[in-house]
Amino acid sequence: MQVKDFKILLILAVLCATGIDIGCGINVNGPPAGAFLGRAGTYNYSPSAIQEGNLQQFWWCGAAQNPNLLSQTSDTIQYVEINLSTHQMSAPVTVLAETPGSWDSVYTCNPKVIRGSFANPLGDGQNYSYAMYYVGTASSLGIINSIGVAFSNDGVHWKKYPHPVISASTQTYYGVAQPVLYNSDKKAGIWLFYEDANGPPLSQHYKAVSTDGIHFTVAGKLTTNGLPELTSWGDMAYDSSAGYWYAAFNGPLRAQDSSGNWYTTFTGPSQNSESGNLGVTLYRIKATSLLTGATPWEMLKSFDTNLSGFESNFLAGLLKDQYGNVNIGPYPAIQLFPSISDPAPSWNASAEDDYDSSLSKYWNIGKIEWDPSQPSMALNRYVNKIAHEVTTGWIDPNAGFALESTLAHLYENPQQGANLAFYGCKNGNTDYFVSTDSTCGGQHYFGLDGYGYSQPQSGLVPLYSCYTGHDHFVSHDAECEGQGVGQLLGYAVP
Numbered sequence: 001m002q003v004k005d006f007k008i009l010l011i012l013a014v015l016c017a018t019g020i021d022i023g024c025g026i027n028v029n030g031p032p033a034g035a036f037l038g039r040a041g042t043y044n045y046s047p048s049a050i051q052e053g054n055l056q057q058f059w060w061c062g063a064a065q066n067p068n069l070l071s072q073t074s075d076t077i078q079y080v081e082i083n084l085s086t087h088q089m090s091a092p093v094t095v096l097a098e099t100p101g102s103w104d105s106v107y108t109c110n111p112k113v114i115r116g117s118f119a120n121p122l123g124d125g126q127n128y129s130y131a132m133y134y135v136g137t138a139s140s141l142g143i144i145n146s147i148g149v150a151f152s153n154d155g156v157h158w159k160k161y162p163h164p165v166i167s168a169s170t171q172t173y174y175g176v177a178q179p180v181l182y183n184s185d186k187k188a189g190i191w192l193f194y195e196d197a198n199g200p201p202l203s204q205h206y207k208a209v210s211t212d213g214i215h216f217t218v219a220g221k222l223t224t225n226g227l228p229e230l231t232s233w234g235d236m237a238y239d240s241s242a243g244y245w246y247a248a249f250n251g252p253l254r255a256q257d258s259s260g261n262w263y264t265t266f267t268g269p270s271q272n273s274e275s276g277n278l279g280v281t282l283y284r285i286k287a288t289s290l291l292t293g294a295t296p297w298e299m300l301k302s303f304d305t306n307l308s309g310f311e312s313n314f315l316a317g318l319l320k321d322q323y324g325n326v327n328i329g330p331y332p333a334i335q336l337f338p339s340i341s342d343p344a345p346s347w348n349a350s351a352e353d354d355y356d357s358s359l360s361k362y363w364n365i366g367k368i369e370w371d372p373s374q375p376s377m378a379l380n381r382y383v384n385k386i387a388h389e390v391t392t393g394w395i396d397p398n399a400g401f402a403l404e405s406t407l408a409h410l411y412e413n414p415q416q417g418a419n420l421a422f423y424g425c426k427n428g429n430t431d432y433f434v435s436t437d438s439t440c441g442g443q444h445y446f447g448l449d450g451y452g453y454s455q456p457q458s459g460l461v462p463l464y465s466c467y468t469g470h471d472h473f474v475s476h477d478a479e480c481e482g483q484g485v486g487q488l489l490g491y492a493v494p
Contacts, residue, residue: 005485017112034342036363037080039092044078045276045339046234047317048112048132054084056319057155058337059095059132060365061109063077066097075097075109077134079156082192084095096132096150096158103164104136104148106478110315113155114181114234115322116391118188118213121151122159130155131213132231133165133179133192138361144168145175147194150214163430170198178315180236182324188213191324193222193236203231205275207291226296234280234315234338237326244284246326247297248316248336251279251304254445270282274358276312279304279447300410301370303336304447305403306424308366309394311358327437333371340366344483347396348429351444375410376452379463381474388473389432391424392449392484407474408461408492410450417457422449434465436489452492460491 031038037058038044046087047060059079066072077096082089098108111134118128128151137145146164147270168175168306174197182191189212196204208216227249236247254274282300289295304313316338321328342364345357377392382401392410395401410416424447425440426432434449464475464486473480480486 002217009350015059023345032342034338034366035340035364036367037092038076038342041361043363044365046315047337047339047365048235049317049319050113050115050322051084051319052115052322054208054463056082057113058082058112058365059113059155061111062092064094064097067094068097069100072098072100075107076178077108077132079109081155082222087473089274091157095156096134096160098136099160100373102162103138103146104134104160104281105138106140107142107145108134108136110135110178112181112317114183114190114324116183116186116188116190116213118151120148121188121212121214122161124159129153129157130192131154131181131183134160134425135166135177135179136164137175141176142176144171145177145197146393147176147192147337149177151213161214162182165210165214166192166194168198173197173199174202180233182238183322184209186323191219192216195232203229205233220291222291223285223293223297225293226298227283227291229279232315235318235336236279237318237320237324238287239284240325241326243287245287245290246282246284246300246318246334248280248282248318249297250277250314251447252277252280252304254278254311262474274311274355276339276341276358276363277314278311279307279313280336282334282336295417299413300372303338305394306391306447306449307370307393308338308340309396310340310366311344311345311354312341312363313338313366315339330369332373333369333427335367336368338366338368339363342366347399347401348386348388350429354444370412375413376411376493378406379408379410379449379474381405381407383473387430387432387471390434390472390474391432392447393424393447396458407476408452408494410452410465412450412494415452418451418453418492420452420454422452422463422489423447424449425474431472433465433467434489452490454490456491457492461494462491463489467487 032367033038042063044062050057062078076093076094079095113132130152132150146168147166150158150160178195180193187442190210192208205222207219210216216270222456232250234248281302285297316336319335319426341362381404382389384400466480466486
């Protein structure tokens with residue numbers, strides 16, 4: 001598992017060097033259709049989002065020309081702002097890039113921004129109100145990554161601290177990555193959470209603390225109690241009202257056996273994974289358990305292909321206030337901005353088309369939300385002239401599907417004895433089916449429909465998987481409405 005995770009990290013690093021430059025990251029036409037943020041024709045991912053009053057500010061990693069070295073097109077940090085009163089969004093602009101000859105001369109990515117009061121951190125006699133922590137390296141292989149910091153007073157014009165604040169201790173592995181920020185005193189008391197991939201295991205997360213935003217001391221390792229084996233996270237934020245930490249973890253990547261494709265890595269042709277993880281899962285944990293694991297992480301909702309339609313959904317940023325709290329905007333709903341592969345493939349796309357749609361040149365940034373007042377999702381049965389699709393999530397609006405019925409309701413997470421997971425799958429180009437097998441029997445896996453029950457209870461309805469020889473559907477009828485004998489999947493709330 002550690003070797004596979006390391007390959008994934010390296011693949012993503014190499015992908016960060018691809019894409020089509022469109023001129024210093026400026027696109028006056030705004031984000032592509034289907035995306036909340038981004039630029040057409042090149043990759044955009046790993047966002048940071050802050051809201052103060054009616055102003056939202058976003059920073060993310062995207063390909064563009066380096067203003068410091070015009071011959072270099074690589075990772076840069078892009079920026080836009082949105083005025084919520086006027087609903088106006090500024091054009092994307094490059095605000096940070098690699099420094100030639102420095103520790104971050106090849107890649108500069110994965111920004112996270114925090115507000116505070118930073119007294120003369122650069123020794124230039126200036127105080128600053130923004131700090132951006134980002135990942136960089138001088139390795140063309142995308143390994144040996146460290147975390148650095150830059151300071152600003154407007155979020156647009158930045159000055160870098162010349163050295164990493166968290167350094168890689170490896171010459172072989174990825175290094176350190178994915179910084180997450182919290183300002184503990186609204187001044188310069190920064191808590192920096194980050195991934196450590198200096199060596200196996202490659203999915204450890206640490207907390208480091210500082211009083212000046214530059215010099216950090218490691219305070220402990222985050223618990224994994226309640227988490228499956230996860231490759232990475234996109235962000236974490238604190239709920240100052242309820243005392244929880246929320247984190248958006250990446251799900252697994254689709255392997256070749258479900259996408260049916262070959263993928264060429266930097267080491268040569270091999271059977272490997274698609275570009276970008278298939279989903280993001282939102283978790284929370286009590287603040288008192290973050291390091292101790294006294295209580296486990298609680299799974300809240302999966303945002304994956306089944307829900308969004310996009311082949312890749314990964315590295316989501318959480319909407320926060322200026323100090324790293326989620327108590328802003330739609331709270332108590334939690335707003336996330338996942339990296340997505342946009343547009344979604346058509347409902348009858350081949351495995352090759354699904355795979356191609358995940359390529360990094362299609363990466364942009366979406367917008368999703370977890371609403372704690374809506375714990376269940378409708379399991380709907382749709383039909384067009386060719387096939388049925390049963391799902392709690394996305395339906396291709398161009399496929400001609402009509403809603404036949406709402407079969408049941410599934411929970412977003414295990415609760416009240418409902419711990420049987422239902423998954424969305426597809427066999428071939430058009431045969432959609434629902435399964436309780438997390439691998440979809442080796443067929444194309446879309447993601448989680450939700451949770452139901454494995455045993456009958458009063459008030460529940462049965463769900464049977466039915467097959468006509470070319471088309472699957474789900475029914476309450478064990479005789480599949482005259483179409484044969486159904487296979488019992490489980491039970492759910494009507």
